[in-house]
Amino acid sequence: MSTVDPALARRRERLRAGTQPRPGWRAWLLVAACAGLWAMFGYGVGDVATYPIATGYLAAPLQPPNQTPALLWMLFVGVFGAMILGFAADAVLGAALGGAGGGFAAFALSLAAVALGLWRGAADRWVRPPHLGFFDAAGSLPWGGGGWLSWTAQYWAPGLLAAISAALLLAAFGARRRHLRRQRRLRETLSQGQRVPGTVTETRHTGIEVGNEPRIRFVTRFVDHLGTERWVSKTGQFDPTRIPRVGDPVQVWFLREAPGDEDRIAVGFGSDQDAEIEERLAAQ
Incomplete structure (x- = not known):
């Protein structure tokens, strides 16, 4: 079992x-x-x-x-x-x-x-x-x-x-x-990057839905390995019942050599973060 x-x-x-x-x-x-x-x-x-x-x-x-x-x-x-x-x-x-x-x-x-x-x-x-x-x-x-x-x-x-x-x-x-x-960038970030906790600070509906899933623009705050507070903006498709809200906890992956490169940052939602990082939450 x-x-x-x-x-x-x-x-x-x-x-x-x-x-x-x-x-x-x-x-x-x-x-x-x-x-x-x-x-x-x-x-x-x-x-x-x-x-x-x-x-x-x-x-x-x-x-x-x-x-x-x-x-x-x-x-x-x-x-x-x-x-x-x-x-x-x-x-x-x-x-x-x-x-x-x-x-x-x-x-x-x-x-x-x-x-x-x-x-x-x-x-x-x-x-x-x-x-x-x-x-x-x-x-x-x-x-x-x-x-x-x-x-x-x-x-x-x-x-x-x-x-x-x-x-x-x-x-x-x-x-x-x-x-x-x-x-490819997402896989590299997940395999080589550092994972830290983050928090959603802003959300905005883009007005677009794909397959009945709204596309949401959200901002996440996290602290990198040097103690610098950073914010990253992402856009993803979400189940209507699981739309992110301000204050939601997330997990953030970034490369230590380029913590400010938004294209190399991934943000994940859910209780099982490794499973929840999917294509829809890739760097965009």
């Missing part, structure tokens, strides 16, 4: 190893399903836009009927299904890329899927002009800027979404690199 909580032991082991549990194939299936639902939403948008877009590049006799779109249901099924599965997709991508990186990647995934669905929906559903560049079949009423803008929306609109998605993906990988650096 063990006298150590197995969950705490596993968390200690992950911290020492510097690894996080990787999502399995079932988790990635949820991400793929979420992307598919966003693509369905994009396809539905392409169908719904068939009539209003056609008024920009077709003469009235050539325009499709102004009636309820046949695939209107795709909008509702796609967006509500994607929003529901989005919580799981955010968690999977967050576990794979880190908190901020996962958020950027989830947004990039949704925009890329919508772009793909919109491109395909416009290609399948939009009415092709009988004479490209002209409102009528006889070619007597040439398009202006508005006509070209309407007809080419099937290309530039998905392209714009795809470009934004690519930028977000680059931001996701950048956030991933920063996350790995923070984790």
Whole structure:
């Protein structure tokens, strides 16, 4: 019979190893399903836009009927299904890329899927002009800027979404690199640093929540190995029932050779401090 909580032991082991549990194939299936639902939403948008877009590049006799779109249901099924599965997709991508990186990647995934669905929906559903560049079949009423803008929306609109998605993906990988650096610094501080008690002196809600966990900015006071009183500011995600408050005791780890380097300082909460120092409380 063990006298150590197995969950705490596993968390200690992950911290020492510097690894996080990787999502399995079932988790990635949820991400793929979420992307598919966003693509369905994009396809539905392409169908719904068939009539209003056609008024920009077709003469009235050539325009499709102004009636309820046949695939209107795709909008509702796609967006509500994607929003529901989005919580799981955010968690999977967050576990794979880190908190901020996962958020950027989830947004990039949704925009890329919508772009793909919109491109395909416009290609399948939009009415092709009988004479490209002209409102009528006889070619007597040439398009202006508005006509070209309407007809080419099937290309530039998905392209714009795809470009934004690519930028977000680059931001996701950048956030991933920063996350790995923070984790490396945290492991070095925990393994090589000195541990002293500290006290929370200030707290502030940032107004941001990730996975229903608010991000809190807090200030901790501690005394280093030379007897110098110091304050360090950190930001972390917390369970709503365990939000830090002024006066809460904490544990502080710092490097003796650089006690003032905030990036090399870790702050831990909880009764079992070694287990409670997690990624969310890494130097930020």
